[in-house]
Amino acid sequence: MQGSHGQGLWDFSVTLYAHAPVKAATLALQDAGLDVNIAFWIVWTTGQGRDPGPMLDDAVRVTADWHALATGPLRGVRDALKHVPAPVPAAPAQALRQQVLDAELAAENIAQALLEKLETVGLASSFSWPERALAGLELYAAHAGSSAPVIHFKEAIFSALEKG
Secondary structure, eight states: OOOSTTOOHHHHHHHHHTSHHHHHHHHHHHHTTOOHHHHHHHHHHHHTTEEOGGGHHHHHHHHHHHIIIIIHHHHHHHHHTTSOOTTSOHHHHHHHHHHHHHHHHHHHHHHHHHHHTSOOEEOOOOSOHHHHHHHHHHHHHHHHTOOOOHHHHHHHHHHHHHHO
16 A cells, blocks of 8 residues: 655645545535545545644644635635626636636645644554544544544545555
């Protein structure tokens, strides 16, 4: 199984998101009210033998602040451009929607850079990486008051990692 060692959070997330089951599990977390950047950060951090738990409040705060400033408004514009009313020409509107999506991805990249800078401590655990990741994801879901299907996200991630 490939670990997260030596790979930045953004590359780790983008590589895994390319797998259809991970994408579906990620969208399910998002629909349940969780920030997928934090979910990827938790898995990535635990893969480095680090404990994201003590920094969870900071992670939630920095991503919420950035989401309110940039990511959320960009997503709102992108969603609004899905179906533009007449007389707006469809082709230019869709080209603009793609540009907004590119900007939204750049904002997501910044969110992950903020998360990656958080100082986490080493884990004193003999549990496997998948077990540590699941514990971190469950902690995050409980912290957010969400019943998000974190087990499915964890399973999709580790299945994708095994496939390479």
